[in-house]
Amino acid sequence: MTTCPVDPVLCMALFVSDTPCYSDPDAATVRATVDATLDRFGPDECYARAAEVFGDRPDVALDRIQWARSVCAKALAPAAA
Template sequence: MISTVKDLAAEALFVSCLQPSEDPNRATVEEAITTMILRHGSDGCAAGVATEFGDHPDVAVRRMRWVQAELAEVVMLRAPAMR
């Protein structure tokens, strides 16, 4: 289940208009993910990712790397502190 949620978040962020050059904070990333899921649903987000990988694979790979890095940072910031 967790990987499914993470995959959906990645697809939603991927299809968002958010750009790496904006250096978005956690709240901005989370808002973009929520907006895209509500706008396109899980199937629509997945379809957008598939289209981009089909049409522009070189650019899509770079964007997905950025998406994965952003999500790793969001997850790290949300993780409870270990004591």
């Protein structure tokens, strides 16, 4: 299993956002979406909403979290030194 180089709460915020997982948002859009989602729900609510999706629709949730982690890693990961 690989680890995500980005804070997991950022991935959860993208996961619970309205952004479709078939999209390929640029870094600025990802940052804006994550910031807006965290401002709207806060970290705890993002995790709660994600848990609800995993409980209700695990088939959808797995693909979506993999997408969110991949997009966040591209857009938000610190540059290698």
